[in-house]
Amino acid sequence: MDDATIRVAIVDDQAMVRAGFGALLNAQEGITVVGDAPDGAHAVELVTRTRPDVVLMDIRMPEVDGIEATRRIGALDDVDPRVIILTTFDLDQYAFEALRAGASGFLLKDAPADDLIHAVRVVAGGDALLAPSITRSLIAEFVARPERAHPNPAQFDDLTDRELDVARLVARGRSNAEIARELVVAEQTVKTHVSRVLTKLGLRDRTQIVVAAYESGLITVGS
Numbered sequence: 001m002d003d004a005t006i007r008v009a010i011v012d013d014q015a016m017v018r019a020g021f022g023a024l025l026n027a028q029e030g031i032t033v034v035g036d037a038p039d040g041a042h043a044v045e046l047v048t049r050t051r052p053d054v055v056l057m058d059i060r061m062p063e064v065d066g067i068e069a070t071r072r073i074g075a076l077d078d079v080d081p082r083v084i085i086l087t088t089f090d091l092d093q094y095a096f097e098a099l100r101a102g103a104s105g106f107l108l109k110d111a112p113a114d115d116l117i118h119a120v121r122v123v124a125g126g127d128a129l130l131a132p133s134i135t136r137s138l139i140a141e142f143v144a145r146p147e148r149a150h151p152n153p154a155q156f157d158d159l160t161d162r163e164l165d166v167a168r169l170v171a172r173g174r175s176n177a178e179i180a181r182e183l184v185v186a187e188q189t190v191k192t193h194v195s196r197v198l199t200k201l202g203l204r205d206r207t208q209i210v211v212a213a214y215e216s217g218l219i220t221v222g223s
Contacts, residue, residue: 006124009052010036011043011069012086013061017109021056024113031120040069047073047081053124055083056116058109059098067098074102080204082123104207126205156218158200164218166193170206171213 008025010018010033018036025031034050037043041064047055055073059066070083085098085106098106104123107116156164162183169179176194180187194206203209213219 004030006031006054006120007034007050007052008032008120009034009043009046009050009055009081011038011040011046011055011061011066012036012058013038014058017058021116024116025120028117031117040064040066040072043069044072044076047079048076051079052081054120055081056086056120057083057098057103058086060088067101070098070103071101082126082205084119084123099207099211102204102208104205123205155201155212155216159197163193163197163200166190167197167209167213168219170194170197170209171219173210 008031010021010025012018012021015038018038022033022036026033034052035046037046039061043055043057043064046052057066057070061069064072066085070085073079073081073083083098083103085103086109087106088109105119107119111119156167159167165183166179169182174182176187176190179190183190194209197209198204201209201212203212
């Protein structure tokens with residue numbers, strides 16, 4: 001997002017959490033909190049009205065939970081914020097469904113303040129908030145679920161061989177720098193390939209590449 005101010009919306013059913021996160025983020029240069037909401041239904045209205053770049057979304061909320069709210073936000077026209085799921089437990093089972101619904105990553109509620117600030121900046125910049133260890137656990141969970149999508153590798157047919165290589169490495173949790181070293185190319189070249197993969201597949205960010213690659217059968221756990 002370059003030097004533009006990152007607009008953040010906070011969604012959590014606990015007023016103290018919303019106030020605490022809001023105060024922390026508003027104190028950071030280049031970040032402003034445009035509003036908050038106590039549940040998923042109000043979150044959709046808030047996003048429509050304020051058009052944030054990033055939404056911090058709690059999962060467990062009354063009425064409309066964070067998963068459904070993320071899905072509804074993803075279906076909105078003319079607004080496309082990145083959603084960071086806030087969860088109490090590492091690899092919370094609901095976080096996986098939220099990623100399927102279109103979230104860009106997730107973060108523990110008790111993570112250090114610096115991690116929260118970093119997460120907002122990373123996701124606003126278009127990167128996924130998925131560390132390699134999280135990616136491996138995420139994929140293991142995806143493939144074990146009976147409701148996972150039927151393999152459809154044909155959706156990757158429009159990619160070049162090099163773009164397929166990059167997509168596979170992204171799905172394994174590699175950073176651009178790691179991919180560049182493995183493929184012996186410049187990091188900027190990797191960024192270009194990632195951008196083309198996203199465009200050709202109609203995906204929003206790296207997290208969606210991870211999901212698509214495994215759910216389509218492009219790669220499998222251990223491959």
